[in-house]
Amino acid sequence: MVVDQTKVVADGLESASESRDNSSRWGWLAAGLFIGFGLAFLLFGFAPLPTSPAPEADDGVPEVTEAGIGEVVPGFKDGIVAITTSDGRTLDYSIWPVGGPSYERDVPLGTATTREQVTFDAGGRRIATMHFVPGETFSGLAVGVPEAARLVDIGVTGFAWHDSIPGSIAYTTFEDGVLSIWTMDIASSDPELFATVEADGGGLAAWGEWGFAIQDQAGQLVTLLRPDGGEKRSEAGRLLTSHKSGWLVIFDGEVKLVGAVANNRDFGDRFAVVGEPLTAAISPDGRKLAVLGEAGLLVLPIEGDSAVVQAEPRNGVAQIAWSSDNRFVLVPGIRGLTVFDTRGSRLDYVFGDRTVMGVAVLPVSG
Numbered sequence: 001m002v003v004d005q006t007k008v009v010a011d012g013l014e015s016a017s018e019s020r021d022n023s024s025r026w027g028w029l030a031a032g033l034f035i036g037f038g039l040a041f042l043l044f045g046f047a048p049l050p051t052s053p054a055p056e057a058d059d060g061v062p063e064v065t066e067a068g069i070g071e072v073v074p075g076f077k078d079g080i081v082a083i084t085t086s087d088g089r090t091l092d093y094s095i096w097p098v099g100g101p102s103y104e105r106d107v108p109l110g111t112a113t114t115r116e117q118v119t120f121d122a123g124g125r126r127i128a129t130m131h132f133v134p135g136e137t138f139s140g141l142a143v144g145v146p147e148a149a150r151l152v153d154i155g156v157t158g159f160a161w162h163d164s165i166p167g168s169i170a171y172t173t174f175e176d177g178v179l180s181i182w183t184m185d186i187a188s189s190d191p192e193l194f195a196t197v198e199a200d201g202g203g204l205a206a207w208g209e210w211g212f213a214i215q216d217q218a219g220q221l222v223t224l225l226r227p228d229g230g231e232k233r234s235e236a237g238r239l240l241t242s243h244k245s246g247w248l249v250i251f252d253g254e255v256k257l258v259g260a261v262a263n264n265r266d267f268g269d270r271f272a273v274v275g276e277p278l279t280a281a282i283s284p285d286g287r288k289l290a291v292l293g294e295a296g297l298l299v300l301p302i303e304g305d306s307a308v309v310q311a312e313p314r315n316g317v318a319q320i321a322w323s324s325d326n327r328f329v330l331v332p333g334i335r336g337l338t339v340f341d342t343r344g345s346r347l348d349y350v351f352g353d354r355t356v357m358g359v360a361v362l363p364v365s366g
Helices: 016-020 029-044 270-274
Strands: 008-009 078-085 090-096 102-111 128-132 137-143 150-154 157-161 171-177 178-184 193-199 203-208 211-215 219-224 231-236 238-242 248-251 254-257 277-282 288-293 296-303 309-311 329-333 335-342 348-352 353-364
Touching: 016 178, 090 171, 102 128, 128 157, 128 353, 137 157, 157 211, 171 203, 203 288, 211 335, 231 248, 248 277, 270 288, 270 296, 296 329, 309 348, 329 353
Parallel strands: 157 203, 238 277
Antiparallel strands: 008 193, 078 090, 078 353, 090 102, 128 137, 137 150, 157 171, 171 178, 178 193, 203 211, 211 219, 219 231, 238 248, 248 254, 277 288, 288 296, 296 309, 329 335, 335 348
16 A cells, blocks of 8 residues: 555644544544553563573673763764563663663553554653554554553554654554554653544654654555655655754665655666665764664665765664764664774673663763
């Protein structure tokens, strides 16, 4: 299915609770689905994932480091936050300051319904993840601070954190040929309807000051919308990431940069070494592009020809995070987190006793 017809027919002036009073999607059906979701979560939310034992010292006691991440990884100037699991059943909010040992807090989400990655907002302090209910065709979106993330909607077809405003998230639902765009900011208690778009399906893939990007269900067409929700144009391919500058990274046989308000830039087949691309991330300063694929990771300058980093990390969830100084690239693995130094050949492997479901950095000044 493609999203090849877009037309805004409403804007965001009414709250989700008000608009849903007039929608067949809610009412008793929604109440029943929420109850079903809750029961399914209680019954199935803690199914185990495959795990491996934590590394142990010679005396059989798991190793614990009291050093800060800035001491373990020379030159690293940010704190690290991650959603992890050590037992394959429950999730933890792992915090590792620049100076001092890492520690964990409980996350009220289980692993059985959180099979996909957990993403952090632009500030690295709030999380969002899709929840899938065993035996059901609908999915839910959980959002919030890690210690109190909650279900905000069901039937969600796609979501995206705003790529420059911390705490702001948008998502889409689809019914009867209409794709609805909902938004929430850091002060919101409920989502608000922003716009409705006539479409053949698909879901939100990216959001920023430049507008919205809707990915079709087949992963073959990206429809760009203006900040007000009006249609701008379409680009062939599958969206990998966006950047606050307005650059979008799209894979259409080859990795390319598409400017939401500027010209496109092609890399030819230079990213072919990573295999089928899984995700990408542009450095905060907009000068480097990291692409993670089934066969490895490659970091290239957006302007220039020389490779910055090429490696084959032990891939886990498809996610990349940059340090705030544009130097380090973080990639979650099946177990642990790989930290690449783009200024040299150093590679560090941390959180080795945990499966990392999502990661972000917290600048010391932030």
